[in-house]
Amino acid sequence: MVMNNVPSAALKLSALGCRARPPAITALMKTALETPGLLSLAAGFTDNATLPVTAVAGALHGLAVGGSNQEFLQYGTNSGRPGLRTALAARLLRQDGCAAAAADTAAVAEMAGRFFITNGSQQALYLAIQTLCEPGDIVLVDRPSYFVFLELLGGLGVEARSLPVDAAGRLDPTALRAKLAAMRADGSRARLKAVYFVSWFSNPSGRTLDAAQVRELAEALRAEDCVIPVIEDAAYRELGYDEAAARLRPGVLGDAAWAGFPRLYTSTLTKPFASGLKVGYGVCDHEAWRSAMLHAKGHHDFGTANFAQAVLERALVDGAFDSQLVILRRAYREKRDALNTALEVGGLRARGWRWRVPEGGLYLWLEGPAGLDTGGASAFCRACLHEGVLYVPGELCHGDDAPKNTVRLSFGVLPPEKLAEAGARFCRAAAAVLA
Numbered sequence: 001m002v003m004n005n006v007p008s009a010a011l012k013l014s015a016l017g018c019r020a021r022p023p024a025i026t027a028l029m030k031t032a033l034e035t036p037g038l039l040s041l042a043a044g045f046t047d048n049a050t051l052p053v054t055a056v057a058g059a060l061h062g063l064a065v066g067g068s069n070q071e072f073l074q075y076g077t078n079s080g081r082p083g084l085r086t087a088l089a090a091r092l093l094r095q096d097g098c099a100a101a102a103a104d105t106a107a108v109a110e111m112a113g114r115f116f117i118t119n120g121s122q123q124a125l126y127l128a129i130q131t132l133c134e135p136g137d138i139v140l141v142d143r144p145s146y147f148v149f150l151e152l153l154g155g156l157g158v159e160a161r162s163l164p165v166d167a168a169g170r171l172d173p174t175a176l177r178a179k180l181a182a183m184r185a186d187g188s189r190a191r192l193k194a195v196y197f198v199s200w201f202s203n204p205s206g207r208t209l210d211a212a213q214v215r216e217l218a219e220a221l222r223a224e225d226c227v228i229p230v231i232e233d234a235a236y237r238e239l240g241y242d243e244a245a246a247r248l249r250p251g252v253l254g255d256a257a258w259a260g261f262p263r264l265y266t267s268t269l270t271k272p273f274a275s276g277l278k279v280g281y282g283v284c285d286h287e288a289w290r291s292a293m294l295h296a297k298g299h300h301d302f303g304t305a306n307f308a309q310a311v312l313e314r315a316l317v318d319g320a321f322d323s324q325l326v327i328l329r330r331a332y333r334e335k336r337d338a339l340n341t342a343l344e345v346g347g348l349r350a351r352g353w354r355w356r357v358p359e360g361g362l363y364l365w366l367e368g369p370a371g372l373d374t375g376g377a378s379a380f381c382r383a384c385l386h387e388g389v390l391y392v393p394g395e396l397c398h399g400d401d402a403p404k405n406t407v408r409l410s411f412g413v414l415p416p417e418k419l420a421e422a423g424a425r426f427c428r429a430a431a432a433v434l435a
Ligand SMILES: Cc1ncc(COP(=O)(O)O)c(C=O)c1O
Pocket: 044, 119, 120, 121, 122, 123, 146, 198, 202, 203, 233, 235, 267, 268, 269, 270, 271, 275, 278, 279, 280
């Protein structure tokens, strides 16, 4: 093919095209790649060493040799493989404490009918907002919140406002009621379209919402006449280091406090099995909203990769998925300990840093001394790069009113010995900046 030097024609992007921005951590990641020897605690990737290669090979072998036909290499349906939806529906009912329903074929089928399998749960989140919001609308989010969701909102022109929390980081229903009343008074309440939160071992904060907080959130919204769509993101529900953590309380779909709210529950098979398969799901109890999401999904891709779903269906049904979880829980606990110990031993607390040790997930959320700036252009960030360690600035994880002194550290990717080294480097940077 002959390339010529004719300049491309001027292009007028749509409003959405104009709003699309590179992810906020792109610049940091570029720095990471360009800095030899840098240890990254920034990426939310999973652990390479524990990825289930043998289990996937077994599933593939079963499909290719043991399967009765080639359908796993054919297009699937828009809402996803019936077998996968059924396996996930029974699992969700069990986790939500409905053992009887999980054993009842009709109840499982009803639940499976509310499922749609997506290209990662990220797609389900996108579909949710795309079908609910216009540019200028408002969504209430965790404080701090999952920053890729915040970017998604920004890309669709939607404003994120934080759910108020108290000094201990617990949701504050009284402050929320005051906030909603103020929004009614200033007219912005009419633009409030949904509430979103990550309920188990959150990204970025590692905290799990207990039953009381989730109930009080529903009560506060209801009391202020805000029975709006709720999006519960359970991406890390399976990654509690104690497997019982997933059953501590039901998700919003099984919680009477949320009856009457249009409910979407999203979760994923990436973090707890293989991120490269990129399969997640949404479960929605509101028919019109679910149909709209499915129609929009049809426009995106008319179905998530059938092949990846078939592998996961096998893994769920034959127990490989649960065996993998046992491996992951042990590995991530060990990695959390390696990073946490390095920070403790490095004297970070004595320098005024605070953090809680999460019982699941992939992240430590740190609050630095008041007045410290951890932003991407800060002296602290430069000190970390100088020491050879990278983190996510916490200011990226806030819908509004972002504090300057927080940091997300991910222990998903590096092995324990590298985490220990990365933690030591982080402590040296903290010491250098305060010195
Ligand atoms: C809180 C949260 N929700 C959703 C996702 C999306 O994950 P996936 O698209 O792999 O299912 C992530 C990924 O990091 C996440 O941290």
